[in-house]
Amino acid sequence: MAQVGLKRVFLALINKADQTILKGDDGLSEDGLFEVTTAMLGTKTANITNISTNGTPVYGNNSKVDQTQAKGEPSVALDFNNLPFEPKQKALGRVSDGKGGYLQEDRPQVALLIESQTLDRKNSIYYGLANGEMQENAVNVQTDTNNEVRADDAITFTSFGVAKWNDEAMKVYYSGADKFDKPAMMADVFGGYAEATTTPSGSGN
Numbered sequence: 512m513a514q515v516g517l518k519r520v521f522l523a524l525i526n527k528a529d530q531t532i533l534k535g536d537d538g539l540s541e542d543g544l545f546e547v548t549t550a551m552l553g554t555k556t557a558n559i560t561n562i563s564t565n566g567t568p569v570y571g572n573n574s575k576v577d578q579t580q581a582k583g584e585p586s587v588a589l590d591f592n593n594l595p596f597e598p599k600q601k602a603l604g605r606v607s608d609g610k611g612g613y614l615q616e617d618r619p620q621v622a623l624l625i626e627s628q629t630l631d632r633k634n635s636i637y638y639g640l641a642n643g644e645m646q647e648n649a650v651n652v653q654t655d656t657n658n659e660v661r662a663d664d665a666i667t668f669t670s671f672g673v674a675k676w677n678d679e680a681m682k683v684y685y686s687g688a689d690k691f692d693k694p695a696m697m698a699d700v701f702g703g704y705a706e707a708t709t710t711p712s713g714s715g716n
Contacts, residue, residue: 515629520625525642527619582680587625647665
């Protein structure tokens with residue numbers, strides 16, 4: 512199945528102890544979920560590599576007769592156009608010194624969800640990576656010419672195995688699948704995340 516475009520990317524910080532989403536001051540937003548919106552100029556690319564890997568060949572009777580099973584270790588090269596400064600530092604594990612400086616400390620665990628679409632744009636294909644770390648390996652600072660020269664936020668996400676997913680690191684979702692449940696997907700990727708509910712005005716307790 513062909514897919515087109517990069518519709519949205521979601522991030523969240525995850526508690527290392529129980530793999531649940533961190534909220535408020537501990538997380539990236541009040542409810543923990545951070546969407547890279549159009550107001551932030553969106554995400555340019557999310558290149559997922561090493562989704563699967565070959566196992567070790569098994570030989571017998573003078574030929575290759577089998578192969579051991581090996582789990583992939585996906586890595587995502589993300590290119591954000593304009594991430595807000597403070598959430599970016601938080602996701603990278605840089606801690607404020609209280610005077611405008613940010614120093615690298617232990618990297619937090621991060622969950623990531625990438626949304627693309629089918630060729631007819633009628634359904635979405637999601638790539639969920641419920642546990643990993645983000646690193647900024649380089650920043651290419653360049654002089655402006657007669658045009659401004661931008662240095663995007665180039666971030667690498669390295670995945671870890673997820674126990675509830677049989678220690679696989681990535682899960683793929685398809686909105687056109689029978690019984691697809693978006694809230695269940697969000698809670699699956701982002702460790703128990705639940706959308707906020709509001710009580711209609713004038714309703715009772």
